[in-house]
Amino acid sequence: MSFRSGEEVHGEGEAAEMLYRVTSGAVRAFNMRQDGRRQIEGFYLPGDIFGLDVGATHHVSAEATMNNTYVVAIWRSTLEEVAARDASLGREVLQLINLEWRRARYHALLLGQKSAIERIAGFLLDVARRQGSDCVASLPMSRIDIADYLGLTIETVSRTLTQLERERIIAMPSLRQVRIVNRSALIAWDV
Amino acid sequence: MSFRSGEEVHGEGEAAEMLYRVTSGAVRAFNMRQDGRRQIEGFYLPGDIFGLDVGATHHVSAEATMNNTYVVAIWRSTLEEVAARDASLGREVLQLINLEWRRARYHALLLGQKSAIERIAGFLLDVARRQGSDCVASLPMSRIDIADYLGLTIETVSRTLTQLERERIIAMPSLRQVRIVNRSALIAWDV
DNA sequence: CGGGTTTTTGAACACCGTCAAGGAAGGTGG
DNA sequence: CCACCTTCCTTGACGGTGTTCAAAAACCCG
Numbered sequence: 001m002s003f004r005s006g007e008e009v010h011g012e013g014e015a016a017e018m019l020y021r022v023t024s025g026a027v028r029a030f031n032m033r034q035d036g037r038r039q040i041e042g043f044y045l046p047g048d049i050f051g052l053d054v055g056a057t058h059h060v061s062a063e064a065t066m067n068n069t070y071v072v073a074i075w076r077s078t079l080e081e082v083a084a085r086d087a088s089l090g091r092e093v094l095q096l097i098n099l100e101w102r103r104a105r106y107h108a109l110l111l112g113q114k115s116a117i118e119r120i121a122g123f124l125l126d127v128a129r130r131q132g133s134d135c136v137a138s139l140p141m142s143r144i145d146i147a148d149y150l151g152l153t154i155e156t157v158s159r160t161l162t163q164l165e166r167e168r169i170i171a172m173p174s175l176r177q178v179r180i181v182n183r184s185a186l187i188a189w190d191v
Numbered sequence: 192m193s194f195r196s197g198e199e200v201h202g203e204g205e206a207a208e209m210l211y212r213v214t215s216g217a218v219r220a221f222n223m224r225q226d227g228r229r230q231i232e233g234f235y236l237p238g239d240i241f242g243l244d245v246g247a248t249h250h251v252s253a254e255a256t257m258n259n260t261y262v263v264a265i266w267r268s269t270l271e272e273v274a275a276r277d278a279s280l281g282r283e284v285l286q287l288i289n290l291e292w293r294r295a296r297y298h299a300l301l302l303g304q305k306s307a308i309e310r311i312a313g314f315l316l317d318v319a320r321r322q323g324s325d326c327v328a329s330l331p332m333s334r335i336d337i338a339d340y341l342g343l344t345i346e347t348v349s350r351t352l353t354q355l356e357r358e359r360i361i362a363m364p365s366l367r368q369v370r371i372v373n374r375s376a377l378i379a380w381d382v
Numbered sequence: 383c384g385g386g387t388t389t390t391t392g393a394a395c396a397c398c399g400t401c402a403a404g405g406a407a408g409g410t411g412g
Numbered sequence: 413c414c415a416c417c418t419t420c421c422t423t424g425a426c427g428g429t430g431t432t433c434a435a436a437a438a439c440c441c442g
Contacts, residue, residue: 095246
């Protein structure tokens with residue numbers, strides 16, 4: 001399946017009938033408030049699996065963060081049939097739920113306790129790591145997305161990135177490319 | 192099992208061999224950072240079940256928040272034996288994981304998007320509701336615990352409670368008793 | 383090349399955190 | 413039961429971090 005930026009993969013409250021894996025682009029999972037404020041709970045990058053909410057319905061909406069986002073989908077029922085024959089698959093799903101949970105708790109810690117620069121530093125390191133790189137993070141999402149994920153405003157995100165660039169800790173060859181120049185300094189911020 | 196304030200029920204990283212249910216008092220689940228900052232992920236009140244981390248080990252530490260906290264424990268293995276015969280039990284456990292997850296997401300939204308007064312208002316309503324009351328929340332935890340749960344400082348928690356009291360939205364007959372006087376005003380803050 | 387969106391930058395302000403001190407509550411021992 | 417002590421909570425003043433509002437700059441895409 002192919003999505004353009006902002007297109008919905010699944011909506012909050014919908015029946016959770018499928019699992020998805022990102023093959024290119026990225027997906028944001030989020031909750032919306034009545035007044036329009038949005039909390040992005042997580043991003044899914046190529047290789048990541050999402051949509052495995054426990055229970056019958058999705059707890060979050062999922063949208064593509066950019067054009068040319070590709071996703072492969074599999075029916076839950078199919079998965080369950082296979083899992084019935086192959087116990088290792090069931091264990092793998094549990095592992096994924098486990099990982100998801102771990103991320104959610106880390107996210108709460110980030111939102112509850114960290115300063116702007118700590119949030120940005122941690123975010124960059126996380127993205128780079130998940131992309132299998134030590135020194136480059138390519139950000140497949142807008143500043144607004146980053147802000148709504150980190151519980152900041154776009155202005156603060158922008159300012160903090162600029163500050164890190166001025167301090168020669170990162171370099172930004174383009175808007176969505178971050179090169180990690182001084183990795184240990186970044187890690188020092190990611191308490 | 193009986194616990195005094197601050198005593199540990201289970202530690203982060205320990206083997207998750209048991210499930211627990213609070214019968215009186217309360218329990219806090221939290222993660223600690225190297226620098227001593229603490230994020231409380233949730234409170235468990237009488238009737239609540241905790242310790243059902245997915246996977247083999249606990250992801251959080253759990254401590255009693257006050258003296259005379261009583262908890263009943265059951266071995267996971269026992270539970271699994273029973274669940275093997277009774278599928279409805281397995282569904283109930285899934286429901287609990289579901290609820291836990293829902294709370295975690297709500298918590299992230301709270302920490303990422305809400306002001307101090309919104310956090311306090313929502314917290315009071317949540318505690319009252321879980322205690323089966325419309326107009327009284329009895330807080331079985333210290334101000335520090337509330338602060339570390341809401342991502343605030345104790346001073347801000349205290350000031351915000353005082354402000355709500357001055358505005359006749361709540362009354363505090365004692366430190367840990369909050370009477371909800373103007374419920375709709377409180378709900379208006381809990382966007 | 384041009385129009386619209388996204389990002390950056392600046393200035394002023396607000397909210398919350400920090401530091402400090404005083405006050406209330408609860409537990410302990412005489 | 414009361415005095416004492418410790419711990420927890422409240423209140424005040426101040427400062428810093430991040431938000432808000434506004435405008436300029438950069439980027440993207442047709």
